[in-house]
Amino acid sequence: MGEHPQYSSTGGALSGDDILANFDDLHDPLNAEQVSIQASRCLFCHDAPCVTACPTSIDIPKFIRQIATRNDTGAARTILDANIMGGTCARACPTEILCEQKCVLSTGEHEPVQIGALQRHAVDHMLAKGGAHPFARAKASGKKVAVIGAGPAGLSCAHALAVQGHSVEIFEAKEKPGGLNEYGLAAYKMAGDFASREASFILGVGGITLHHGKALGRDVTLADLGARFDAVFTGIGLTAPRRLDIAGEQLDGVIDALSFIEQIRQAGDLSAINPGENVVVIGGGNTAIDAAIQAKRLGAHSVTMVYRRGPMQMGATEWEQDLAATNGVNILHWAKPVRLIGNGVLTTVHFERTQLRDGVLEGTDKHFTLFADRVYKAVGQQLVDDGLTDITCKRGKIVVDETGQTSRSGVFAGGDCIASGEDLTVQAVEDGKIAAVGIHQFLGGKHG
Numbered sequence: 001m002g003e004h005p006q007y008s009s010t011g012g013a014l015s016g017d018d019i020l021a022n023f024d025d026l027h028d029p030l031n032a033e034q035v036s037i038q039a040s041r042c043l044f045c046h047d048a049p050c051v052t053a054c055p056t057s058i059d060i061p062k063f064i065r066q067i068a069t070r071n072d073t074g075a076a077r078t079i080l081d082a083n084i085m086g087g088t089c090a091r092a093c094p095t096e097i098l099c100e101q102k103c104v105l106s107t108g109e110h111e112p113v114q115i116g117a118l119q120r121h122a123v124d125h126m127l128a129k130g131g132a133h134p135f136a137r138a139k140a141s142g143k144k145v146a147v148i149g150a151g152p153a154g155l156s157c158a159h160a161l162a163v164q165g166h167s168v169e170i171f172e173a174k175e176k177p178g179g180l181n182e183y184g185l186a187a188y189k190m191a192g193d194f195a196s197r198e199a200s201f202i203l204g205v206g207g208i209t210l211h212h213g214k215a216l217g218r219d220v221t222l223a224d225l226g227a228r229f230d231a232v233f234t235g236i237g238l239t240a241p242r243r244l245d246i247a248g249e250q251l252d253g254v255i256d257a258l259s260f261i262e263q264i265r266q267a268g269d270l271s272a273i274n275p276g277e278n279v280v281v282i283g284g285g286n287t288a289i290d291a292a293i294q295a296k297r298l299g300a301h302s303v304t305m306v307y308r309r310g311p312m313q314m315g316a317t318e319w320e321q322d323l324a325a326t327n328g329v330n331i332l333h334w335a336k337p338v339r340l341i342g343n344g345v346l347t348t349v350h351f352e353r354t355q356l357r358d359g360v361l362e363g364t365d366k367h368f369t370l371f372a373d374r375v376y377k378a379v380g381q382q383l384v385d386d387g388l389t390d391i392t393c394k395r396g397k398i399v400v401d402e403t404g405q406t407s408r409s410g411v412f413a414g415g416d417c418i419a420s421g422e423d424l425t426v427q428a429v430e431d432g433k434i435a436a437v438g439i440h441q442f443l444g445g446k447h448g
Contacts, residue, residue: 151179156432276374
């Protein structure tokens with residue numbers, strides 16, 4: 001499916017069946033023969049570089065050896081011990097620049113082991129198998145922890161704390177758990193309602209209560225939670241879209257890319273979504289790629305991504321850029337939007353060519369225009385600091401120490417709202433793990 005999508009030459013003219021096929025799994029899971037072949041290729045390196053490249057330090061040689069010996073359940077346990085969201089990361093993690101890039105086989109003329117696909121095979125096997133939850137809770141500690149946000153960091157932290165015997169309550173602003181896994185990743189990366197199934201699995205360990213429609217600063221406060229709970233973790237992410245701050249940004253047809261992606265992810269009927277006929281996406285990260293490709297797969301006639309710098313500076317990986325190109329997306333570099341034009345409704349985008357001079361990006365006074373009835377803005381997200389009383393922030397991120405604790409005693413943080421590394425699901429999971437250890441020790445527990 002995903003490798004051969006159907007496109008429209010007229011804009012919005014795809015059949016409902018074509019659109020459904022376009023949003024099927026980007027990659028089919030490995031079959032039994034492929035699993036065996038890939039597992040047999042692993043050299044089971046000592047001090048494997050693929051492990052050090054993984055932010056959650058999954059023991060990759062171990063789980064692949066378990067797969068090779070037909071112990072898929074054991075392989076899944078090895079993965080989930082390190083990364084409770086191993087299923088999502090197997091689908092959406094940029095393995096091409098992390099574990100697979102470090103695979104020793106890729107240093108020669110060979111392709112790396114398909115680590116992500118093998119990881120998906122093992123985790124999917126466990127989730128499909130069902131039965132008793134693989135993680136058992138410790139004896140109840142009598143301690144209560146509040147977690148703000150049910151995204152990857154919050155779910156990771158909540159799960160680790162619940163396993164230690166603590167009672168956890170999650171306060172989530174939206175109606176579903178999962179954060180960007182549920183609302184912000186391309187539908188073809190997370191097909192089959194996987195984000196929801198994974199969140200249910202994580203919560204299934206027990207000892208965790210989830211409250212929906214509860215946002216920090218609006219429905220709950222740190223003062224209130226601090227009084228009711230023994231510790232607090234905040235994984236609120238970055239939820240405020242950055243503005244272009246140019247004329248015409250208020251025009252009908254100018255939309256935040258994450259809002260567009262969320263609309264697709266939550267749609268009951270994809271064919272009812274009008275992506276626009278001539279689409280321009282502003283930005284160079286994975287969100288821009290996801291918006292552009294999905295607009296094309298929904299039937300947009302033309303889709304153009306415009307980025308102010310060059311391909312080497314794009315946040316999207318080379319693999320993602322190639323995926324956009326093979327999906328019919330035009331990518332223009334070295335240009336920035338300076339004006340959005342239309343009489344109430346967007347019709348044209350005016351750009352200025354850019355260049356680097358002594359490391360500083362500047363305009364060239366050379367201009368061009370693109371016709372567009374949709375612009376999707378994907379220029380980044382910002383921290384919403386409502387309710388972050390007495391919490392030190394720096395450069396738009398919450399400051400934490402090595403245990404994940406903020407400047408306010410007993411309040412910890414992790415995920416995209418802190419500066420711990422790349423804004424990736426796998427990094428958020430690791431942040432949640434680190435904070436859970438810090439909270440456990442703060443509550444008097446032993447390290448571990």
